[in-house]
Amino acid sequence: MNIRDNKDAVMTTLRLQWKSTEDILAVPATPPPLDYSITKRNALKKIATVFNPLGLVTPFIVQAKTMLQELWNRGYDWVEEIQDKVANRSQLWFLQLSSLAYVKIPCCLQNQ
Amino acid sequence: MSKSTTKVRIVFDCSAKCNGISLNDVIHAGRKLQRELFDVLIRFRHNLVALVCDIQIEAEDGPLFQILWRDGETDRNPDVYKFSRVVFGKNSAPMQAQFVAQEHARRHRPDYPLAAETVLQSTYMDNSLDSVEEDEKGIEPYHQHKSLWAKAGMHARKWVSNSAKVMASKLEEDRARGEHKGQ
Numbered sequence: 001m002n003i004r005d006n007k008d009a010v011m012t013t014l015r016l017q018w019k020s021t022e023d024i025l026a027v028p029a030t031p032p033p034l035d036y037s038i039t040k041r042n043a044l045k046k047i048a049t050v051f052n053p054l055g056l057v058t059p060f061i062v063q064a065k066t067m068l069q070e071l072w073n074r075g076y077d078w079v080e081e082i083q084d085k086v087a088n089r090s091q092l093w094f095l096q097l098s099s100l101a102y103v104k105i106p107c108c109l110q111n112q
Numbered sequence: 113m114s115k116s117t118t119k120v121r122i123v124f125d126c127s128a129k130c131n132g133i134s135l136n137d138v139i140h141a142g143r144k145l146q147r148e149l150f151d152v153l154i155r156f157r158h159n160l161v162a163l164v165c166d167i168q169i170e171a172e173d174g175p176l177f178q179i180l181w182r183d184g185e186t187d188r189n190p191d192v193y194k195f196s197r198v199v200f201g202k203n204s205a206p207m208q209a210q211f212v213a214q215e216h217a218r219r220h221r222p223d224y225p226l227a228a229e230t231v232l233q234s235t236y237m238d239n240s241l242d243s244v245e246e247d248e249k250g251i252e253p254y255h256q257h258k259s260l261w262a263k264a265g266m267h268a269r270k271w272v273s274n275s276a277k278v279m280a281s282k283l284e285e286d287r288a289r290g291e292h293k294g295q
Contacts, residue, residue, distance in 0.1 A: 013164050023274035053149050
């Protein structure tokens with residue numbers, strides 16, 4: 001890797017994105033297509049793609065986890081299309097997935 | 113997976129059964145030797161100067177695991193292939209890779225204590241991630257990793273640090289040795 005040509009070198013290390021020059025970690029995720037049908041299976045599938053080993057984006061992920069929990073409580077089947085208000089919340093959450101790319105986590109919080 | 117060094121990685125299905133038995137059924141997977149991902153990441157984020165590289169692990173026991181292949185030509189004797197890398201898909205692959213790396217580090221710990229520490233404590237499969245307190249302490253691990261792996265005919269590649277100083281002195285040295293290309 002040539003740092004002179006790559007001032008903003010972003011590398012993936014252990015599946016985390018690391019912008020080495022700024023020492024910033026990022027947890028990018030891709031939102032599903034707009035016509036993604038919200039079923040319990042699909043929701044779980046997408047939520048599980050967010051790689052979060054350090055728990056840095058847990059405040060966001062936990063929203064989706066409680067939605068899943070709610071779907072279980074309401075007795076939905078794996079492939080059943082979700083029709084109630086949880087569907088809207090899920091849609092919103094999926095849309096926000098793209099914003100995750102803007103979350104930058106610096107290494108140290110202390111003065112450098 | 114590292115795109116810059118690995119274009120294609122073949123994974124063999126060692127769980128494929130032949131007469132009801134697969135290779136993975138009859139070999140021992142060994143125990144889990146890799147550190148916890150979380151622990152490695154915490155070490156990586158612990159100090160101000162972060163260091164990353166990956167290890168090109170080569171297995172020297174190629175003759176112990178060979179495959180026969182005759183490309184569908186049933187009227188001839190098969191060719192014999194042996195592997196020069198750890199074979200992915202074999203249940204013992206993670207243990208083999210980690211054991212080779214860790215044992216090598218243990219043997220050479222007296223000469224390369226910093227590199228050995230990183231290999232033993234802060235390496236997940238072929239990725240070494242660690243951090244040190246200041247720029248000055250970032251370049252010595254680079255020497256040590258290079259020398260440590262050279263002893264085994266292996267390589268520490270894709271060395272990256274967040275410290276411009278560390279990267280600059282690394283570049284300088286690589287250039288002095290005529291190695292600035294291809295890394």
